Amino acid sequence: MDFTPTPEQEAARDLAARIFGDLSTPERLAGLGGGTDGELWKELGAAGLAGAVEETGLLGLVLMLEEQGRTTAQVPFAASCVYGLLAVAAHGTDEQRERLLPGLRDGSAVAAGAFPARGGIVVDAVADGRARLSGAVPWVPWLRDATHVLVAVRGETENTVHSLWTVRAEDAGCEPVELTAPWSAGRLVLDGVEAERLGGPEAYGDVLAAARTAFAGLQAGVCAGSLSRAVEYTNEREQFGKPLAAKQGVQLRAAEAYMDIEAIRVTAYEAAWRRDAGLDHESHALTAAWWASEAGKRVVHTGQHLHGGMGADLDHPVHRHFLWGRQLDGYLGCGAELLEELGEVIASGAGAADGGEAA
Template identity: 65%
Template sequence: MDFTPTEEQRAAGELAAEILDRSAEPWKALCEAGLVAAVEEIGLLGLVLLLEEAGRRTAEIPLAATCAYGLLPVAAHGTDEQRARLLPGLRDGSYIATGAFPHRSARAVASGDGWRLTGTFPVVPWLRVATHVLVPADTGAGTDTVTRLFWLPVPAGVEPVDTTAPWAAARLVLDGTPAEPLGDGAAYGELLARARTAFAGLQAGVCAGSLARAVAYTSVREQFGRPLSTNQGVLLRAADAHMDTEAIRVTAYEAAWRFDNHLPAASHALTAAWWASEGGKRVVHAGQHLHGGIGADLEHPVHRHFLWGRQLDAYLGGGAEVLAELGVLLGAPDTEEAV
């Protein structure tokens, strides 16, 4: 097993870093450079590399949401007509997608030749700037209940919601709202695992950026006539943060590589999500702590990493919840992982 990124994937990550560093309109620039469209070719591992660079800079762009909840699921599960209609806009940025995840017991009912959705999602990231939203909803009843994916334009007048990180979130309320199905009943589990892997990649970048800032600061900030970085306590805290960051990155890479190679990856995606949640939380706390008092300054760059890390911890479900789900998956008899 070798989940080392390919030359094309690394080149995409390097170009993303360059664009994010120099562009005043990074989302527009990424789309114009063809990097969003390129995700179809460079795969989930390539997307993880792009999101690492976005996370390092806490770039306020809907890259993770648009690719994880729009471009990749439409390409994988859309009909020929849906792909022809939706993919061009998702590739060039004229469409921005998000997902109403995790599943919150929305219901879908067949109506005529279409479907209508009813349900409430308290917090949907990037909903205020999105043009379309992917919604999981239950169909059928009792033992015949199946969670399917539905695609619809973002309703007008969504209610803004404040989140820890500035993710342009809003509350989504559906009341008999028309929607079109995307894929079959197996698509939901696959999409959720892919999205978890993508957001774990984003967390790897957030943590790497936080740690880099802490290392730079403690290398020049002096106390008692020597840099803080020479103190054993500081060195050990930074080393622990580095190990957590690497664990997030490696588990995200492995899960993404397995998806791209059509190998079972459900438990690997949950493992990446757990590290991103638990390890990510530790890293951004360490990054802020190693900055001393200025780490709590709302205007200091390292505080953005702290806010993003905590938001991603919550969005991924929290370590205990993810670990419980992983335990159920691993403990289920005669159960094969989804791809």
């Protein structure tokens, strides 16, 4: 395994870092409230960063999402790339790719994902790859910005393969939902909404694994940004004539956070690299998600604690990282559930067919 970025991946990451760094400043973010940064989204589309994911692969996307996480930029970059561009490119028909990909590449179309598959969505009148969906999903990140929604439908029994369907957001109902982080979420309401199938039996597992990997990469950036702010603060803040960073306890907390971030990063890189290489990556995506969930919340708590009383200020920039870290923890799933699923995957023999093991 070689996680060294290609020149194309490095160029995309560096461009993303510059755009996110220039536009997602604490002052600008404070003025956005809970809404999406439309200007930044247009800038990302004009720079071709979403479209670049087709060439840089999932690893390239993870690298760019790290840069988004460092600034907690309020744009649906992860969702639209994973549930839209990558999903359609990998599993769409020629007609679907021709129709949907241009808008997803330039940002004029935005995809959201009702993931993972939950009960309550009913599929009626399936014919020629089309059906009507009814039911509701309690909350879908970035639904208020979406033009298309990828809906994951659970099979009727545990042994039934889950299916993927795309619906136009304008045909579905959206009730605004406020989450811990400002992700423009909504409750998805489907009442006999026309939908078209995306991909075959393998599509759900592939998209879910890609999403877990991508959001783990986003968490790595969120945590890195939190720790960076904490390091800067403890080096500047003095107590009894010495910087807080000189205290052994502070150093140990920062070191533990750094190791947690590296664990999130390397497991996300491995899962992304394996998908790009065409290798089994389901167990590796679960491993990355577990680290992002469990270690991620530890890191953002550390970031707040190392700020002392300033960390309790809801307007302080580090608090945004705390909110995003906890939201990603909830979105990826609790550690116990992820470990249970990982154990089932390993026990079934999946993920070890090519000699790979979960990290």
